[in-house]
Amino acid sequence: MEPVAPGMKKEETQPTGSDGDGEQQPNKSQSKQADRQSEPAEPSHADEHPERTVPVQTKGDSAGSDPALLEKKVEEMTLEEKPAELTLEAIAASIKEGKAKNIIVMTGAGISTAAGIPDFRSPGTGLYDQLGSYNLPSPTSVFELDYFMEHPEPFFHLTKQLWPASLKPTVAHYFIKLLHDKGLLLRCFTQNIDTLDHVAGLPADKIVEAHGTFATSHCLKCQEQYSQDWVKEKVHSDELPVCEKENCGGVVKPDVVFFGERLPSRFFSMVDEDLPICDLLIVMGTSLKVQPFASIVNRVTCQKLYINLEDPRHQMDFLSLMMGLSSEPDNSKEVFLQDTCDDGCQKLANLLGWRDQLRKMFKDEHKILEDKLAKATSSAIKGALYK
DSSP: OSSSSOOOOOOOOOOOOSSTSSSSSSSSOOOOOOOOOOOOOOSSSSSSOOGOOOOOOOTTOOGOOOHHHHHHHHHHHHEEEEEEEOOHHHHHHHHHTTOHHHHHHHEGGGTTTGTTTSSSSTTSSSHHTGGGGOSSSSSSGBBBBBHHHHHHHHHHHHHHHHTTOOOOHHHHHHHHHHHHTTTTTEEEEEEEEEOOHHHTTGGGGGETTTTTTEEEEEEEOOOOEHHHHHHHHHTTTOOOOOSSSTTTTEEEEEEEBTSSSOHHHHHHHHHHHHGOOEEEEEESSSOOOTTTGGGGGGGSEEEEEEEESSSSGGGOOHHHTTTTOOOSSTTTTEEESSHHHHHHHHHHHHHOOOOHHHHHHHHHHHHHHHHHHHHHHHHHHHHHHHH
């Protein structure tokens, strides 16, 4: 799960019925079947502005004397100049034909809601609503470093919600893993801090955690490092993680990016290294409201696929506009699939002929995780009995 607006830019938004980044909720939404792609006609070189021309009447051509037919013919000439809309089928064809082999995936909180992690801003169920009893100055105060230093309790309450006891990756997580297994994944850039990409088996070098991670933590006073398991045990025991180093007692904070903190340097280095060779960008479960993460989509010229319950392409913020980045969708190079991340990935997998592989991976990996959890639970019970 991602902190809704950490990093270099903080932006206030209003609840929209989806989570704070416009990410997807657990309920499903049906998407309309996209029209199949048609080849754009070759442009006429007789005139660069066909909409301004009038066809010359020739022998046997009655359009020149009929204004209605003439208008229709001019309209048809103009339409022929428009590029065909990109479709999900065309995206799948690019992958199958080997045209897309350096794929970047961008993910937000919507990819993890199916795992049982609440989103941030959904009224009544979002994590921010659950923090109401703490009387925060604003919902986003939970991710402000100054506030955390004085009042760490709300953050660790939220942290407990991000660490369910039986957390398992979603279909979308395993689709990304399948891209990696087939040698097609260049990198996965994620806003999430739930570490589910790692749990799904994606190698660490393939993951860029733009907003930090729960995998490691540090004492804010002496910088002593602590493991995820140590912090997780404290949080689930409703204990405040406090440094155990002698004469310290500082609060131990997971290495998650808060407002005012710089994003990890690896984010910037990988952006510079990966974007020039990206040949397909897949964006899932994010409304692209948080900078500089969102700016990635405007720095590549390749085909793009967006999977979300709300179209994220209209969420351009003031900083992006100041940078001269366009917010107008280009339907000849972009596809918006209005769906949950899991359903969208299943549809793409079906078109690629990967349906059975994806289902098997999801089933097998979940069985392994469930067996591990059962074994750990059994050992904990035995340990408690023999104390």
